[in-house]
Each structure stands twice: as structure tokens, then as C-alpha cells.
Amino acid sequence: MSIEPTLFVRITSIEKITKQVKKFTMSSETGKGLPKFSGGTHVSTYLKTRSGLIVRQYSLVSHPDDSTKYEIAVRLSEDSKGGSFYWHQEMKVGDRLQISSPRNHFYLSFKAKHHVFYAAGIGITPFLSMMQDLSAKGQTFELHYASKSEDSCAFHPYIKKHYPIQSHFYFSDQQQRLQITSLENHPIGTHVYFCGPEGFIEQFRIAAGKLGYPESSVHYERFLPTQNKAMKAFKVILQNGSELIVEEKQTLLEVLLANGTYIPYSCRVGRCGTCEIPVAEGKIEHFDDFLSEEQKNEQNCILACVSRGCSDKLVLKI
Amino acid sequence: MKWTGDLAHFPYPFKDSTYRYSNNSIPMKQPLSIEVTPSYKKEMLLKRKLLSDHPERCYQSLLHSMTGQWEIVELVIDHLVSKYPQDFSVKKENNSWIFTNKILDEKIEFIFGEKNSLPCEPLFFISQHVQEDLIYMRQRDDNLYLDAGQLCFPANWSLAFNIGMKFKSIHHPIPGFKEEGLDQRILQFLMRLEAGTPWERLNWSLMAGDRLDTSLETFDQWGRLRKQVTSENAGELVHIRVEVQKLFRLPRTNSILFSIHTHLLALEQLATNSEWVQQFYEILSELPAHIIEYKGISNYKKAVLEYLEKQLQQVKTL
Amino acid sequence: MSIEAVFIKGKRKYIFCSDEYGSRVLSSVFEHVKKEKLAYEWYHFSAEKREWLEEFLSKQKMGTFLYVVLPYSELYTVQMMAKRIGFSSDETQYIGYGEKWISIFCCRCHELNRAEEQQTELTCHQCRLKLEVSDHYSELHHAFLGYPATG
Numbered sequence: 045m046s047i048e049p050t051l052f053v054r055i056t057s058i059e060k061i062t063k064q065v066k067k068f069t070m071s072s073e074t075g076k077g078l079p080k081f082s083g084g085t086h087v088s089t090y091l092k093t094r095s096g097l098i099v100r101q102y103s104l105v106s107h108p109d110d111s112t113k114y115e116i117a118v119r120l121s122e123d124s125k126g127g128s129f130y131w132h133q134e135m136k137v138g139d140r141l142q143i144s145s146p147r148n149h150f151y152l153s154f155k156a157k158h159h160v161f162y163a164a165g166i167g168i169t170p171f172l173s174m175m176q177d178l179s180a181k182g183q184t185f186e187l188h189y190a191s192k193s194e195d196s197c198a199f200h201p202y203i204k205k206h207y208p209i210q211s212h213f214y215f216s217d218q219q220q221r222l223q224i225t226s227l228e229n230h231p232i233g234t235h236v237y238f239c240g241p242e243g244f245i246e247q248f249r250i251a252a253g254k255l256g257y258p259e260s261s262v263h264y265e266r267f268l269p270t271q272n273k274a275m276k277a278f279k280v281i282l283q284n285g286s287e288l289i290v291e292e293k294q295t296l297l298e299v300l301l302a303n304g305t306y307i308p309y310s311c312r313v314g315r316c317g318t319c320e321i322p323v324a325e326g327k328i329e330h331f332d333d334f335l336s337e338e339q340k341n342e343q344n345c346i347l348a349c350v351s352r353g354c355s356d357k358l359v360l361k362i
Numbered sequence: 363m364k365w366t367g368d369l370a371h372f373p374y375p376f377k378d379s380t381y382r383y384s385n386n387s388i389p390m391k392q393p394l395s396i397e398v399t400p401s402y403k404k405e406m407l408l409k410r411k412l413l414s415d416h417p418e419r420c421y422q423s424l425l426h427s428m429t430g431q432w433e434i435v436e437l438v439i440d441h442l443v444s445k446y447p448q449d450f451s452v453k454k455e456n457n458s459w460i461f462t463n464k465i466l467d468e469k470i471e472f473i474f475g476e477k478n479s480l481p482c483e484p485l486f487f488i489s490q491h492v493q494e495d496l497i498y499m500r501q502r503d504d505n506l507y508l509d510a511g512q513l514c515f516p517a518n519w520s521l522a523f524n525i526g527m528k529f530k531s532i533h534h535p536i537p538g539f540k541e542e543g544l545d546q547r548i549l550q551f552l553m554r555l556e557a558g559t560p561w562e563r564l565n566w567s568l569m570a571g572d573r574l575d576t577s578l579e580t581f582d583q584w585g586r587l588r589k590q591v592t593s594e595n596a597g598e599l600v601h602i603r604v605e606v607q608k609l610f611r612l613p614r615t616n617s618i619l620f621s622i623h624t625h626l627l628a629l630e631q632l633a634t635n636s637e638w639v640q641q642f643y644e645i646l647s648e649l650p651a652h653i654i655e656y657k658g659i660s661n662y663k664k665a666v667l668e669y670l671e672k673q674l675q676q677v678k679t680l
Numbered sequence: 681m682s683i684e685a686v687f688i689k690g691k692r693k694y695i696f697c698s699d700e701y702g703s704r705v706l707s708s709v710f711e712h713v714k715k716e717k718l719a720y721e722w723y724h725f726s727a728e729k730r731e732w733l734e735e736f737l738s739k740q741k742m743g744t745f746l747y748v749v750l751p752y753s754e755l756y757t758v759q760m761m762a763k764r765i766g767f768s769s770d771e772t773q774y775i776g777y778g779e780k781w782i783s784i785f786c787c788r789c790h791e792l793n794r795a796e797e798q799q800t801e802l803t804c805h806q807c808r809l810k811l812e813v814s815d816h817y818s819e820l821h822h823a824f825l826g827y828p829a830t831g
């Protein structure tokens with residue numbers, strides 16, 4: 045669970061930029077400007093459809109300093125579960141929607157001496173604002189961009205015009221291939237960034253590791269679909285042997301406090317990390333925005349304010 | 363000059379009868395980085411004198427903080443104008459801004475984003491209009507660094523020494539912070555801070571005397587008073603010092619604004635609320651030695667406890 | 681800063697930069713690299729040839745790991761140089777030896793004072809405040825904070 049701060053926007057134009065990609069421009073409904081953002085930023089979009097709320101993340105492709113509008117590019121995916129389908133088929137100029145404040149989990153390295161972007165297909169989107177930031181600061185970068193064909197290559201004319209020296213295109217219909225060996229030639233101090241289909245990211249990530257790139261110099265972005273949470277009751281066992289049931293509508297934190305088991309807490313929305321409890325046994329379903337992926341996978345702690353047990357019982361170390 | 367007496371604005375910091383270091387941050391109800399209290403004019407005079415007499419002690423910045431400094435100017439002016447429209451106004455025409463401070467009867471014209479249009483750096487400029495100390499924490503790679511700051515009212519630390527320092531190193535002097543893994547948890551929390559969802563926390567300490575400017579640089583001037591506390595003079599001499607600290611994600615530079623508003627209240631004023639005296643007495647008697655030592659209370663804890671006991675007895679005999 | 685060089689596996693090339701004494705400190709890592717037939721290069725350091733080192737380091741590619749063993753008096757300069765070029769802390773190991781001096785930042789006047797590594801107290805040579813040396817360290821100042829001495 046997270047607090048979803050929302051901005052109210054209206055679609056002001058829709059442009060088809062390739063056969064499968066449409067660019068949507070939105071402006072603020074309140075008349076106040078939209079927040080400026082940093083290279084690599086995305087927003088979550090909230091679509092109220094007949095089959096329910098669809099939340100999807102898209103990189104902002106407009107200029108980071110332009111607070112009059114936001115632009116996103118959406119590719120219609122064949123197996124769309126509704127997100128891109130809705131954007132392509134239903135969205136019209138004038139439609140209103142809510143989006144989150146800008147968020148950046150794919151930011152430019154500060155210490156890098158040189159930046160190299162590897163994009164496949166629609167994975168180009170976060171790099172557009174990053175390249176704008178870098179050129180404004182006069183920092184050096186390269187772009188390696190793979191696409192099926194020149195026609196289907198989103199933002200191809202724009203990139204060629206603005207970054208003629210820095211950009212390299214690889215069109216598979218012309219037997220051009222973006223090879224992982226490209227990673228061998230980057231000078232010390234380079235940071236590399238990958239964005240594209242899962243397989244593409246993995247291939248480059250592994251190759252960089254094999255060459256000896258430190259993890260801190262390798263950046264990538266995946267957009268994960270947000271999970272739906274099914275709230276079920278579960279049982280916890282405390283160190284003193286007492287058993288407590290957390291009902292469907294309760295949180296573990298509420299139950300502990302009601303039971304007189306005091307644990308420190310603060311935000312109650314899974315963000316501050318204060319109510320973390322060590323767990324000895326049982327499977328945890330994490331709903332917080334605090335723990336890292338690794339920490340979640342270790343399955344040895346739980347944020348009592350939002351996360352839940354998904355096995356019969358959780359044995360807590362308190 | 364007396365800085366105290368403002369019970370109405372005093373942010374009482376305790377919620378339980380024990381106190382430990384933890385991430386006690388909560389989401390803000392009113393997302394404002396600043397507050398104007400009745401001592402505004404008096405504090406602005408003091409702050410400006412300190413800034414001009416001791417610029418090196420009160421103001422530090424690194425070259426690459428300039429974009430972030432402008433973001434802070436925009437955010438703070440926005441907040442001043444929207445919360446206190448009768449006292450502050452701004453006229454924006456493209457990038458030409460006219461900012462008016464009616465309390466101090468000042469009008470400042472500048473070109474937003476243009477350093478030379480102000481006689482000083484942007485952060486220095488805006489800090490002359492708010493009671494808060496303003497710290498810019500720049501996100502660089504996977505860390506936060508203190509890359510600029512205006513600090514007139516520190517609780518015994520040195521901005522000049524801390525400039526350019528990482529979050530964890532800044533907190534290195536706090537006993538137990540690292541050992542308990544708190545520094546990592548709080549850093550993790552801050553890295554996930556999002557635009558549009560600011561947080562706040564309260565920090566408290568005790569001090570002998572009523573100086574707002576308790577910099578480490580001037581410790582030899584104000585630290586001596588710690589030795590003069592007795593149970594007779596504690597009510598008047600000893601003050602509880604509470605910092606309202608606010609955290610805002612700055613989306614343009616993907617960095618953080620940390621604002622600190624310092625409030626002082628003499629113990630004799632705290633004593634006007636019998637529940638407060640009771641709770642504070644319990645907290646102080648139970649406070650672990652390492653926290654007492656770090657907060658600099660060791661010399662006069664006994665005297666303060668005696669004073670509080672007397673107050674409690676008076677309440678009971680009433 | 682480690683005392684002993686540790687072999688870091690999985691790099692495409694290793695660079696050893698040291699003087700004669702330092703090459704002994706690096707010998708076990710070096711043997712390891714040779715045994716596994718990994719690519720390496722030695723750079724025999726001398727203070728006069730510092731610009732050459734800069735040029736040499738700048739030519740390196742990603743995947744390179746740098747070991748430096750030098751007297752403390754030289755080490756910091758080389759460390760700063762490598763950082764400027766782009767070697768991050770994940771791509772380097774620095775080992776110093778010999779006499780070590782540290783800087784103490786005076787909490788009152790901000791002057792940097794030179795002190796011996798084990799020193800716990802000193803008087804600021806500029807403002808004469810008695811200082812207690814702490815372990816609060818600033819990378820930017822390359823100095824430890826001196827607090828007002830109590831007692």
C-alpha cells in the first residue's frame with residue numbers, strides 16, 4: 045500500500061509516431077504548472093476502465109524543464125492486458141485522468157565520467173529526458189538503439205536530428221545487430237544503462253558483469269505491473285507463545301497494539317520502516333514500499349503496518 | 363532578548379513515556395516547508411546578522427547545487443505565498459519574478475534561474491526570508507550528500523565541516539545509530555521519498571540557556587552554562603529545544619530539501635502543563651546514558667530531574 | 681583502506697601500481713592473477729612521473745581493477761587522481777604504508793591542523809582552542825573533526 049499523490053491532467057494531443065506507438069501530451073487541470081523532473085523520471089497513470097482501475101508506469105519523454113506539459117509514449121503490446129490497449133483505443137483528446145507525481149528510480153549517475161545508453165524498442169523512452177539533461181550540462185554520452193526497422197523506431201527522426209554524433213541505430217530488418225561486445229570498449233568511469241524487454245536487459249547485464257563492470261556502474265529499468273492484493277486473515281505466534289489472529293480487515297500492527305504488544309511505528313503506510321519485525325518462520329507477503337527486493341526475498345522480516353502472512357502462520361521474533 | 367514564551371506554537375515532541383532513536387517520521391498533513399511564527403521579525407534580524415557576520419559558518423554550497431538551490435527558491439516562495447498571502451506575494455512573468463515580503467517591507471526582483479540577477483546565491487537569498495534553516499541533500503548515485511545549506515541555528519554541529527558529506531557520515535557521531543542499523547534504514551527511507559508526499563519529524567534536546575545559535579563553532583561561549591544549572595534555576599535557565607524537520611523531494615534534481623525550524627521553551631513554561639511535566643519526567647529518568655551523553659545533558663540531568671519532581675509535587679498538593 | 685591486498689575475481693584486467701616496497705605487499709595477489717592467466721599490467725611508480733600515471737590510467741577500459749600500494753605521503757594524490765579519471769571505490773584498492781599524518785579540522789576556526797595518527801588531543805595552531813580528536817571524518821576536507829576538549 046502506498047499513498048498515491050495524484051496530479052489531475054487532461055489529454056491535449058495524441059500523435060501516432062509509429063505504427064505501434066502513440067505519443068500522448070497532457071497538461072495540468074488546475075492551471076498550476078506541472079512539477080519539473082529529472083532525466084529518467086516516470087509517472088504512474090491511473091485509468092478508470094469498465095473492468096476496474098489500471099495502473100501503469102510510463103517514462104516522461106517531454107523536456108524536464110517544461111512545466112506546461114507532460115508527454116508519454118505508449119506502445120500497443122500484442123498481449124496487452126488492458127493498459128496500452130486502453131490508451132490506444134479509448135483515450136481521446138480532452139479526456140481527464142490522474143497521474144502520480146514524477147518519480148525517478150532510474151536516475152543518471154552523478155560520478156560517471158561518460159554515460160552509455162542501450163535501448164531496445166520502446167525502451168528508448170527514459171533515455172530521452174536523460175539525454176536532454178546531459179546535453180544541457182555538457183556531459184558526454186552515447187546511445188545504442190535497436191529496433192526492428194527504421195519505420196518502427198520511435199523518436200528516430202528526433203534523435204538523429206538532436207544527437208547525430210552520439211546516436212547509433214541497429215535495425216534488424218537491415219541485418220544490423222546490437223552486440224554485447226560493444227560493452228568492451230567503454231573507457232573507465234563509464235556508466236551503462238539498459239532499457240528494453242526483459243531478455244535484452246538480462247543479456248547486457250550479464251555481459252557487463254562478466255567483463256568486470258561493478259554493479260554500481262550498471263543501471264537498468266524494468267516496469268513491474270503492480271500487484272493486486274488479496275486480504276486474507278492470518279495467524280502470528282509471538283515469542284511468549286501467544287497466538288494472535290489478524291483478520292481480513294485488520295493490520296498486524298493494529299492487532300499487536302490491541303494485544304498490548306508495543307512495537308515502535310510511525311507512518312502506518314509501509315514507507316518509513318519503523319515497524320519492522322524479525323520473522324523466524326512462515327511466508328510473508330510484502331506490501332510495503334520500504335524494503336528492497338533482496339530484503340523482501342530473504343523472508344525474514346515484516347513491516348507490521350501493511351504486510352501480511354500468506355502461510356498458515358508467521359512466527360515472530362518479538 | 364528572549365526567544366521563548368511561545369507556548370501556542372510549541373511543537374510538543376513526545377508521544378510515549380520512553381524515548382529511543384527511531385525513524386519517527388510521519389507524512390505531513392499540510393505540505394508546507396515553512397512556518398511563520400510571532401517571532402518572525404526578531405528571528406529574521408538575528409539570522410541576517412549571523413549570515414553577514416559569519417557567512418562561512420552559516421552558509422556553504424558546492425558548485426553543482428545551483429539548480430537545486432533554484433528549486434528550493436521556487437518551493438519556498440510557493441509555500442509562503444499560498445499559506446500567507448497577506449504577507450508574501452510573487453509576480454511571475456516568464457522568468458522575471460518579483461517577490462514581496464510585506465512583513466519586512468521588501469521587494470526583490472530577479473530572473474529565475476539566472477544566478478547573476480541576485481546579489482547572492484539563490485539559497486542564501488531565500489533563507490533570509492524564512493525562520494527555517496534550509497539544507498539541500500543532493501542525491502548522487504545511491505546516496506545523499508549535503509551539497510548546500512544555510513544553517514544559523516544548529517544544535518551543536520558544524521555546517522562548514524559537514525559540507526559535501528554523505529548521510530551516514532553526517533550521523534556518525536550519534537551513539538548506536540550505526541550499530542542498530544538505523545542509519546541504513548533511514549537512508550533507505552529517504553531514497554524512497556517521493557515528490558508530492560513530504561514527511562516531517564521532531565527532534566528534541568535540552569540546553570542550558572536560550573540561544574538559537576548553538577553552533578559547534580561557538581560552543582566555548584554557550585556550553586559553559588551547562589555547569590551552572592541548579593534545581594533552583596533550572597526552570598528559567600534550561601530550555602527544551604525542539605526542531606521541526608521537514609523533508610521534501612525536489613523533482614527537478616531528484617534531491618531533498620531538509621528544513622529545520624527550531625523552537626525553544628523554558629522548563630518553567632513546559633511546567634504549565636502537568637501532563638507534559640509528568641511525561642517528560644518519566645522520559646528523562648529512563649533515558650539511556652548514551653543518549654543523555656550525546657545530547658549534552660549529563661552535567662545537569664540531576665538538577666533538572668529535581669526541578670521536575672518539585673513541579674510534580676506542587677501539582678499533587680494543589 | 682585495507683592493510684592487505686585482497687584478490688577480487690571476475691575482472692578483465694588488473695593493474696598494479698606501486699613502488700618497490702609495495703610490490704612485495706601485492707605479491708600474493710599478483711601470483712594469483714598470473715596463475716589464473718588473467719590480463720595484468722604493472723606500473724612502477726615514481727613521484728616524478730605522476731603525469732604519466734594519469735595518462736596511463738585514463739587509457740583503461742571498464743572492467744579494469746586497480747591496486748595501489750604507496751607511502752601515505754603519495755597515496756592520497758594518486759587516489760584523488762584515479763577518482764577524477766573515473767575509478768570508483770568498487771574498482772580500486774589502496775594500501776598505504778609508512779608514517780601517517782592526519783588532518784584535524786578545528787571546530788572553532790575551521791583551520792586544518794596536522795596531527796599524528798594516534799594523537800587524541802592538540803591545540804589549534806590558529807585559534808589556540810584545545811581540541812579533542814574524534815573519528816568523525818569528512819572526505820571533502822580529508823580531515824577528522826576536532827571537538828572542544830572537555831575538562
Ligand code: HEM
Pocket residue numbers: 383384385386387497499508518519520524532533535536548552563565566567618620656657
Ligand atoms: C536528510 C536530512 C538530514 C540531515 C541533513 C541531518 C543532519 C543531522 C545532523 C547534522 C545531526 C547532528 C550530528 C552531529 O552530532 O554532528 C543529526 C542528528 C540526528 N539525526 Fe539527522 N539529519 C537528516 C535526517 C534525519 C532523519 C530523516 C532522521 C530520522 C530519524 C534523523 C535522525 C537524527 C537523530 C535521531 C539525530 C540525533 C539527535 C539528537 O539526539 O539530538 N536525521 N542529523
Ligand SMILES: [Zn+2]
Pocket residue numbers: 786787788789790791804805806807808809
Ligand atoms: Zn582553531
